Amino acid sequence: MKIPRIYHDLNKYLKPNKALIIYGPRQVGKTTLLQDFLAATNLKYKLDSGDNIQTQHILGSPDFNLIREFTQGYELVAIDEAQRIENIGLGLKIIVDQMPGIKVIATGSSSFELSGQVGEPLTGRKITLTLYPVSQIELGRLYNTYEIKNKLEEWLISPKRANIIFMITVFATLLFPISII
Numbered sequence: 001m002k003i004p005r006i007y008h009d010l011n012k013y014l015k016p017n018k019a020l021i022i023y024g025p026r027q028v029g030k031t032t033l034l035q036d037f038l039a040a041t042n043l044k045y046k047l048d049s050g051d052n053i054q055t056q057h058i059l060g061s062p063d064f065n066l067i068r069e070f071t072q073g074y075e076l077v078a079i080d081e082a083q084r085i086e087n088i089g090l091g092l093k094i095i096v097d098q099m100p101g102i103k104v105i106a107t108g109s110s111s112f113e114l115s116g117q118v119g120e121p122l123t124g125r126k127i128t129l130t131l132y133p134v135s136q137i138e139l140g141r142l143y144n145t146y147e148i149k150n151k152l153e154e155w156l157i158s159p160k161r162a163n164i165i166f167m168i169t170v171f172a173t174l175l176f177p178i179s180i181i
Contacts (some may be wrong), residue, residue, distance in 0.1 A: 009037075010105065013129060017097070017101065018103070018125055019092045019127070021108070021128045022108075022129050023130045024107075025109065028131050028133050031081075033107075034047075034078055038078060043076040044075045045074060045077070046074045048077075049081050050079060050088070055085065058091070059085050060087045062090055062094070067091060067095060067098070074102070075101070076103045076105065079092075079106045082106035082108040090121045092106060093121040
């Protein structure tokens with residue numbers, strides 16, 4: 001079952017000639033959020049991964065013509081695992097500066113931001129979202145307080161759910177009474 005995330009509608013954050021950067025720890029749903037958005041969008045998009053050696057070469061390069069050719073004809077370019085591309089900040093800057101009206105989404109782990117790869121090159125050209133593990137508010141869209149309390153033990157015992165759903169929020173639930181806003 002998919003839990004509706006706070007940032008489920010990325011359209012609110014997408015702006016022409018700006019890069020939407022989605023940071024977050026591993027396994028919090030950055031790729032799923034991106035894939036769900038792309039499945040529902042009417043924009044003509046290109047999805048690629050920082051794991052792809054060709055994408056690393058193209059977007060890690062300062063070659064304007066190569067990057068323009070890579071993005072030409074698309075309204076949206078989405079790069080998952082962007083932290084794996086050396087100099088990705090410069091590559092994204094070239095896209096938003098050289099392709100009028102284009103929209104860009106890049107996902108990456110928190111190290112993506114810490115390494116400074118996108119900070120300076122994208123100054124004034126980016127919108128940043130941080131995706132955290134699922135919160136009580138997000139769970140409250142599916143379950144009432146009673147159900148959350150009763151499912152807590154099950155979620156803690158299930159390693160997959162404990163890692164994905166409750167990395168942080170479960171401990172807060174144990175320490176504080178549940179109140180869903």
